[in-house]
Amino acid sequence: MKTRDLAYVALFAALTAVLGLLPAIPVSALPVPITAQTLGVMLAGAVLGAKRGFxxxxxxxxxxxxxxxxxAGGRGGLSVFVGPSAGFLYSWPLGALVTGLLVELLWRRLNLVTALVATVVGGIxxxxxxxxxxxxxYSDAPLSAAATGSLVFVPGDLVKAVIAAVLAVAVRRAYPVIERPRQEATRP
Known part of the structure; x- marks a missing residue:
């Protein structure tokens, strides 16, 4: 991995941390707050690609x-990896990976719609x-109740997906961080 790649990785880890400065919004039905940090997940995958986003x-x-x-809320330490919101934390590298894989797969046709598909599938x-x-x-609730309760996250996450898609397309045009897939060798 090149120094530039390490700098991108560190930059997007820092960006995700900065997004944690925005206050978390508690949800009355669930023990998991709404945060802006999933935007960092989407952006890391969409801008950096699968490997670096992960x-x-x-x-x-x-x-x-x-x-x-x-x-969000100034939390940290090992205790956050056990509890109702732990699964979301574990999912962040995977979400960035899937978002990045889709962006890389759709690279030649990357536009707002395809970038939005990538951010929704991976980031949501x-x-x-x-x-x-x-x-x-962790909350001793049926899976169906947890899924239904999580619907409250969808509108905000869709807004974050749109923001991430718009920024990813803009970055691709202005300063493509993900390198173009290699062209097939031309035949004589």
Missing amino acids: LALLLFLVLVAVGLPVL GVVYAVGIPFISL
Whole structure:
């Protein structure tokens, strides 16, 4: 991995931490707040690609684990990895990975619609698929109740997905961080 790649990884881990400075919004029906940090997940995957996006969020979780208060509400430490919101934390590197894989797959056709598909599938679909079962497990609620209760997150997450898609397309045009897929060798 090049120095530039390490700098991108660190930058997006820091961006996710900065998004944690925005106050968390408590949800009365669930023990998990609404935060802006999933925007960092979507942006890391959409702008950096699968590998670097995954590493950026993995680095972020390492910072959380060592006790830095970089989660929304100033939380950090090992205790956040056990509880109703733990699944969402575990899902962040995977969400960035899937978002990045989709962006790389759709690179030649990347536009606002395809970038939005990537951010919704990776940044919402994957995050919910991992996070919701943890809500159910730690709150002793049926999985269906946890899934229904999580619908409150959808409008805000869709707004974050649109923001991430718009920024990813703009960055791709102005300063493409993800390199173009190699062209097939031309035949004589």
